[in-house]
Amino acid sequence: xxxxxxxxxxxxxxxxxxxxxxxxxxxxxxxxxxxxxxxxxxxxxxxxxxxxxxxxxxxxxxxxxxxxxxxxxxxxxxxxxxxxxxxxxxxxxxxxxxxxxxxxxxxxxxxxxxxxxxxxxxxxxxxxxxxxxxxxxxxxxxxxxxxxxxxxxxxxxxxxxxxxxxxxxxxxxxxxxxxxxxxxxxxxxxxxxxxxxxxxxxxxxxxxxxxxxxxxxxxxxxxxxxxxxxxxxx
Ligand code: ATP
Numbered sequence: 081x082x083x084x085x086x087x088x089x090x091x092x093x094x095x096x097x098x099x100x101x102x103x104x105x106x107x108x109x110x111x112x113x114x115x116x117x118x119x120x121x122x123x124x125x126x127x128x129x130x131x132x133x134x135x136x137x138x139x140x141x142x143x144x145x146x147x148x149x150x151x152x153x154x155x156x157x158x159x160x161x162x163x164x165x166x167x168x169x170x171x172x173x174x175x176x177x178x179x180x181x182x183x184x185x186x187x188x189x190x191x192x193x194x195x196x197x198x199x200x201x202x203x204x205x206x207x208x209x210x211x212x213x214x215x216x217x218x219x220x221x222x223x224x225x226x227x228x229x230x231x232x233x234x235x236x237x238x239x240x241x242x243x244x245x246x247x248x249x250x251x252x253x254x255x256x257x258x259x260x261x262x263x264x265x266x267x268x269x270x271x272x273x274x275x276x277x278x279x280x281x282x283x284x285x286x287x288x289x290x291x292x293x294x295x296x297x298x299x300x301x302x303x304x305x306x307x308x309x310x311x312x313x314x
Contacts, residue, residue, distance in 0.1 A: 082145040083108045084266035085130055085161070085235045090139035092122075092129050098137065099125050101290040107235065107266040107283075112258060114277045114298065115270045116306070117287035123270040124166065126287065127237045130268065131163035132156020144234060160234035166243060168224040172213025176204055179212050179223055183230035197226035200256060218249035225256065236260065238269040247276065254280045278303060 083106035092100040100122045107113045115123050128134035129141065132153055140149045143159045151159075170179050180193050198205035201222040207215060212223055221241060228236060238257065242250040258280040261267045271277045278284055278298035285295035286309055294309060296302050 083142070084144055085268060086140075086142040087126070087130060088140040088142070090126075090129055090141065091137040092125055092134060093137045099290050100129070100137075102139065103287075103290075103292060105268075105285060105292070107268050109234070109264045109266050110261055111282045112261045112267045112269060112280050114281035114284040115268060115287060116272070116274075116277070116284060119272065120289075121287040122290040123272075123287055124239055127163055127239055127268065127270055130156075130235070131161050131237055132159075133163070160232075161237065162228045162231050162233035162235070163237040164224050164228045164239065164241070166239040168217075168220045170212040170220050170223050170227070173211055175209050175211055176215070176223055177208045179227060180230070183227050186231050188230055188232075193226075193230045196229065197223075200229075200259075201226060216249075217245050218253065221245065221253055222256075225253075225260075229260065233265060235266045235268070238267065240270060240272065242271055242274045242276070250274065250276055275303070 086106040087103050090100055090103040091098055103126055115126060117123050125134060129136055132151060132155060135153060136149060140147060142148060143161065148156055148159060180197055181190055183193050184190055203219055204222055204226065207219060212220060241253055254276060257267055257269065269277060281298050284298040284302060285292045286306060294305055
């Protein structure tokens, strides 16, 4: 089966400075791939390239087996890719219900969007009238995920889902991410270093200074190598 998302020898730059030096990465339907690495390694840039909001300098981007390299920036989102950026991207002054209501542009009804969101995250149903800015960090992340899922993505890109959240909440969110993947979505999740993500990942890659230094199944041997890499790069 061809992967839903594939990056082949991708290079990307900000002006004259190249920050991705030939990334190869693929995510199949139903798979969770974790992209780990220290600050500034290029993780967010990789997600931006995959989401079609940052151009490739060279290499190729495939979506659903089709070459999406030449697509104009922005058109990639229409091919079923959804990026949930770092910092959650909810509208803090709007209520939970209003944040979800905005997603009716997808053609789904308000009732359907709410039903799906509240079934997945019952706490959001309880907080429906509360402004998003007053939710806990975990609840905001649940809302951001629900907004993203309303677009019915084939590929879900998550940037530092766990940032600033308590381990228990992170575990709950990851469980939902695993469930989303089980429903056939290809999930690429970026974390700086969150060992817990390896519990749900089928495959993990470590990015250091714009290069994949190590990748494989996130088993015990991988975790040991990862620890060594981190110690080595600090
Ligand atoms: P972090 O965990 O800090 O977000 P990251 O692994 O996601 O790190 P990127 O944000 O992709 O890394 O950054 C990779 C490199 O590109 C860094 O050296 C960063 O300084 C640089 N960079 C990122 N965004 C820009 C930008 N808009 N303009 C110029 N350089 C940038």
